[in-house]
Amino acid sequence: MNLELRHLRALVAVDEARTFTDAAISLGTSQAGVSRAVAALESTLGVRVFQRTTRSVTPTAAGQRIIEHARRVLNEAKLLEEAARDHAGELRVGYAWSALGSRTIALQRRWEEVNPGVQLIWVQSNSAAAGLADGSVDLAVVRRRLHDPRFTESPIGTERxxxxxxxxxxxxxxxxxxxxxxxxxxxxxxxxxxxxxxxxxxxxxxxxxxxxxxxxxxxxxxxxxxxxxxxxxxxxxxxxxxxxxxxxxxxxxxPIPVFLASWKDDPSVLLADFARLARDVFASPPPL
Incomplete structure (x- = not known):
């Protein structure tokens, strides 16, 4: 059996949740499905990745190394998806509570002038990373540090x-x-x-x-x-x-600091364009 991304996602989810039940919830699938995916991966690699007891699930020494490699593969897959999305002509921006308030329309207009062939889509997500972690958006407007090594945050302004x-x-x-x-x-x-x-x-x-x-x-x-x-x-x-x-x-x-969060080492030029325009609208007087 060949390795698939779903096997790696299940592996990382179990490592983060430390239970198969919680991993299944985070992936939106069944516990049995997660168990089968991990078992298939272990069978393909010929290595036990997790040490299972009735109370806990912990990675073995070999499993820890495999999990780190799996994270890198998933991150690279994410970059491939984002590159394809750039080509598809859209940029998805997540936010938890509010986008940029009265500045949102100004930024939208400037974006359409600079990138007329790329649609800017705003996505609300009630999660700490505003949809960035699950891949539903390309970058996110956040108002608190994420403290997640997978992401980088760039300040764009402050709000009252x-x-x-x-x-x-x-x-x-x-x-x-x-x-x-x-x-x-x-x-x-x-x-x-x-x-x-x-x-x-x-x-x-x-x-x-x-x-x-x-x-x-x-x-x-x-x-x-x-x-x-x-x-x-x-x-x-x-x-x-x-x-x-x-x-x-x-x-x-x-004041409240406002950041743009994105995946580290993201090659998209669209993210740089958006960050520049966002800083410009914060530097301008807010609309009445």
Missing amino acids: RYAAVAATDPLARRRFLRMADFAGRTVAVDSRTGTTVEDLWGPEAKPSSLRPIQGVDDWLTLISTGKAMGMSSEATATQYPRPGVAYRQVRDAP
């Missing part, structure tokens, strides 16, 4: 932080807010993709609690019903107007 409160909240009557206005309040946060963490506040002005949510819709629903406050980037305030939610700039909050 905005509070989100229920329209009936007395704070909504103010023109702007300060960090101290969150003291004693419940703040909705997405720990996987959001930019709001408890360390933003000093000890004298901390919220009373942080309420975990998943995704922007959950966040907006809690805020509009008065069950929590929120804080996010100016792009979120622009991209997600919602009846019952008021956005107010937080004047003394630190």
Whole structure:
């Protein structure tokens, strides 16, 4: 039997998840399918890759070396896919919560002037790498470091932080807010993709609690019903107007850095074009 990419994907997924069940979930397949793929790989190579017990799955010494080679092969396959996508005439850009807010249209127009034959497609993905890890996008707009050795992040600008409160909240009557206005309040946060963490506040002005949510819709629903406050980037305030939610700039909050994340050693010239245009729109005054 010849090795196939699906065998390598199953191998790497098991190594990352350390269980066949979780690996199957991450790949969107069955546990039996993952087990068969790993068994087929071990049979083809004639080497046991994983040491299995009732409680854990760990790579053998030989398996660890094989897994590293598998990662490199999968990365190269990813680059081949991206090169083919460049030729197909599209660039897919992922984002978790919001793209570039009011700057998105300006960038879209500049892109069409520079690359009229390449379609720019925006893809929302509620994952830490905004769709980059699973290959659904070519690059991603992220507002927090990924700390993943497979990716590189390039800064393109910063954004102001905005509070989100229920329209009936007395704070909504103010023109702007300060960090101290969150003291004693419940703040909705997405720990996987959001930019709001408890360390933003000093000890004298901390919220009373942080309420975990998943995704922007959950966040907006809690805020509009008065069950929590929120804080996010100016792009979120622009991209997600919602009846019952008021956005107010937080004047003394630190700015949010914005990065473009991509696979390391990606040869695509389209990514360089996009990064240059993105920096240009951040350097220009934001649209009204």
